[in-house]
Every structure is written in structure tokens, then in C-alpha cells.
Amino acid sequence: EAGVTQFPSHSVIEKGQTVTLRCDPISGHDNLYWYRRVMGKEIKFLLHFVKESKQDESGMPNNRFLAERTGGTYSTLKVQPAELEDSGVYFCASSSDIRSYNSPLHFGNGTRLTVT
Amino acid sequence: DQQVKQNSPSLSVQEGRISILNCDYTNSMFDYFLWYKKYPAEGPTFLISISSIKDKNEDGRFTVFLNKSAKHLSLHIVPSQPGDSAVYFCAVQFLTGNQFYFGTGTSLTVIP
Secondary structure, eight states: OOEEEEEOEEEOEEEEEEEEEEEEOOOTTEEEEEEOOOTTTTTEEEEEETTTTEEETTOOOTTTTTEEGGGOEEEOOOOSSSSSGGEEEEEEEEEESTTTOOOOOOOOOOOEEEEO | OSSSEEEOOOEEEEEOOOOOOEEHHHHOOOOEEEEEEEEEEEEEEEEEEEEEOOOOEEETTTEEEEEETTTTTEESSSSSSGGGOEEEEEEOOOOOOOOEOOOOEEEEEOOO
């Protein structure tokens, strides 16, 4: 099966610009997660979709971040306007079952975002 | 407030010897504990897991130990191989929740 794919792999933008990250989960996976890792720190939860519904967005840093999952397939994460502290690697992950003992998270390779 | 701590940022081990990676967590109510492995420029991949009702789970060269009283998780790799060189993240989860909480990672280098 095809894995989780993320696009772009790298993005360098200036402060104040807008960036949109895309994630295509494994086909049939209802659960889609966004995580972020700032250099050297933990992988931090941003939000969780079940199909097209936001189940938990408690990790979203502020209202400059907007995630969508239209039709319950791919997801986008938009940062507008970007700030320097938004730099990091953004990971998308999917799973077929919310209970990890049935299905652990499958991660994409991430998008490395650099805001200058 | 970090839920999971990996206090060793790096570890070097000779090929063939045992690698022991450690993880401490804060909440005794976590139900499920996992280890992920990450190569450069790739996403983390699932390695091994254990539920809170067990204290050991083994899969080939990898064994995870859970000490609930100490709120401590460890991963043993025996024997270590150069291909095991990667960053290892521990993660925890509540069964009723949907978040996974990850540590900061430990970079393992296995020296040939």
C-alpha cells in the first residue's frame, strides 16, 4: 500500500507570507493527524481529524493555523501569516483505528518549513 | 509541560552490544506506550509497543520494558547493528484519547 505522502518536502518563505502544506493519508485511514517538531524538541500534536471532522485541535498554536480535510481524504494545513517561530518539520500521520493497539500511527516524511 | 521525557539526547554503542534507550512519563494513567524509529529526512516509523497491563514485550532483537511504579519505559536492542543508527522516540497514549505524546528523541549511533 502507498504510504502517507506530504507535499512539499521543503518550503522556505518569508515572514508574513502564506504557506499551505498538503497530506495524503493511506487510503482508507479515517484518522489523520498533524504533528510538528521544532529542532531538537519533542514531536508535538497539532490536531486530529476523523474523516472530515476535527476531533481535537487543542494543539494548534493560534489562529494563524488552519487545517482542513475536505471529503475526508487529503488534508491541508495553512499558515497565514507565517512567523519565525513557525519554522520546523510538520508531520502528517494516519491510522485506521484510534486505538493504537490496533493500528499505530503511520507518518509521512514531513515538510520542513523555514520562515526567514 | 512535557508528558514524556527522554533525558539522553544521544547514545553510542558498539556493534553487537546492547543498546538501552530510556523514557520517563508523568501520568500514571497512560494506557499504551510505543517506540518509533526515525531516519534522517524520513518520518518516524512504528517499532514496538506495550500496553499498561504488561511489563515486557519482545519482538526479535527489540524488547520494551515498562516499569509502572517508576513511570519508566525502556527499549533494549540486542545485538545492536549499524542499521539501527537512528533517532528513537517514545510515545504514550490514553486509550480514550486521540493524542499521542512524544518525547524529544534519543539519537543512537551503532559503531561498526
